Each structure stands twice: as structure tokens, then as C-alpha cells.
Amino acid sequence: MAETVLTNTGQSHTRAKGWRGITADWSSDQRAFKNVSWGKAMMWIFLLSDTFIFGCFLLSYMTARMSTTVPWPNPSEVFALEIAGHHMPLILIAIMTFVLISSSGTMAMAVNCGYRRDRRKTAILMLVTAAFGATFVGMQAFEWTKLIMEGVRPWENPWGAAQFGSCFFMITGFHGTHVTIGVIFLIIIARKVWRGDFDTERRGFFTSRKGHYEIVEITGLYWHFVDLVWVFIFAFFYLW
Numbered sequence: 001m002a003e004t005v006l007t008n009t010g011q012s013h014t015r016a017k018g019w020r021g022i023t024a025d026w027s028s029d030q031r032a033f034k035n036v037s038w039g040k041a042m043m044w045i046f047l048l049s050d051t052f053i054f055g056c057f058l059l060s061y062m063t064a065r066m067s068t069t070v071p072w073p074n075p076s077e078v079f080a081l082e083i084a085g086h087h088m089p090l091i092l093i094a095i096m097t098f099v100l101i102s103s104s105g106t107m108a109m110a111v112n113c114g115y116r117r118d119r120r121k122t123a124i125l126m127l128v129t130a131a132f133g134a135t136f137v138g139m140q141a142f143e144w145t146k147l148i149m150e151g152v153r154p155w156e157n158p159w160g161a162a163q164f165g166s167c168f169f170m171i172t173g174f175h176g177t178h179v180t181i182g183v184i185f186l187i188i189i190a191r192k193v194w195r196g197d198f199d200t201e202r203r204g205f206f207t208s209r210k211g212h213y214e215i216v217e218i219t220g221l222y223w224h225f226v227d228l229v230w231v232f233i234f235a236f237f238y239l240w
Contacts, residue, residue: 043218047225050178054229057171058236064163065240073159075238078152079143093238096139097230100179103132104227111220114213119193122216126190129223133183140176144169168237175233178226182219189219 065072076089083091110125147168151158154166192198198213 037214039214039218040221043221047221050225054171054174054232057174058232061167061171061236064167065161068161068163070161072161073157073164075240078147078159078164079238090238092139092143093234096136096143097234099132099139100136100227100230103129103136104224106132107220107223111217114193114216117199117213119196119199122213123190123194126186126193126216126219130183130186130190133179133186133223137176137179137183140172140179144172171233171237175226175229178229182223182226185219186223189215 079093080087080089081091082088106125106129110122110129113121113125147165152165152168154169156162157164193213193216198215
């Protein structure tokens, strides 16, 4: 048995009843991916695999923190700065988070300008995003330097549980590496956009079809993912 149903576009197609119909419904999303470019599909697959990696790291962090018998360091003390004689907890982390979240806004605007083929604005906004990312990495390097000078190591920690150092350096370092790679790619793609490679279809790496700025959107997917991961790291390390 079968029944006729209307799609969102007004077209009709025959849908089987029973289990065959349910199976067809569950597999119908394959139609949405038939027109997706290879580059965008591969980026989604990469981000999915990266999600599992970051998820394993954060689960390991939670396991180490909840299983240790030694008190875990207080983030408000470990990540505090002395500014003009005032003790300011988490001030650097708040600025880092603001900078990275702001970069998502400029990246979203760059993608929007890419859709409209506004070459100049797209390149400028991507460079602004790269500057935000570089600023974040610079502040993270300062944070690492401060903790190392205060005696934090992957195998020891003057404020409590020794696992803190290894968890912190591994997870924030892995994320910082992602941000650094993103900054490099943003600069490369911004340069190609500025030169008009996507308008003239100039041969080279990452050049899509003539008139298409899809690589800007793909880069944006990666950058938004990096920003989203930082939200979880911020919550787990600095607020918990």
C-alpha cells in the first residue's frame, strides 16, 4: 500500500505505508546532502570527528577532577591578575572570551558579504577575525607563561591536585592550536579574496568555482566550531 503526499515545494510523491514508509522518512535527509559540495561535507565530517576528540578530553578532565583526593585549585585564585594593586580574578579569561566570541560576529559578517560577492568587505572582515584570533592566542601564551613561572607543570601544581597542570595544558593547548591554524587559514583565504581569485577563477589551492565564495563559508564553519568549543572549556576550567 502507498499514499501520495506533498513536499514543501508543492510536488507530490508516493510514500509507502508501514515500516517501509518509516524507513523512507528516516532516509529522506539524504536528498539534502546530494547538492552539498565536497569541501563543505568534508568540513562537517572533520568537525564531527573533532567534537569526539574534545569530548573525550573534557570527559577525561571531569573524571580526573572528581576522582582525585587532593583538593582541586580554585580558578579564581589560579587565573587572577594583580592590576594596580587590585586582585582581579578571571579578568584575563573574561577578555579572552569576549575577543573570541566577537570574532564569531565578524566571521558571520564576512560570510554574509561573501554571499553578496563583496570582495573588499569580505577580506577586511576575515582579517579582523584573524586579528581577534591572534589576540586570543597571544593572551593564552601570556596565561601559560604566568602559570609556568608560578610553578605549574604537567606533573605538578603548587595549588593542589597535580592532574590540573596536565589537563589544563593539554586541553587549552589543543584548542589554541586549532585557533592558530584558523588564523593562518583566515589570512590565506582573505588574501585570495582580496586578489579576486574567486572572481577570476585563478588557479591555486582553495580556489572554488568562478564567482563562488564557498571557501569563506567553510572557513566560517571551522571558526564557529572553535569558538563553540571554547565556551565549554571556559565553563569547565574557569567556572567549575
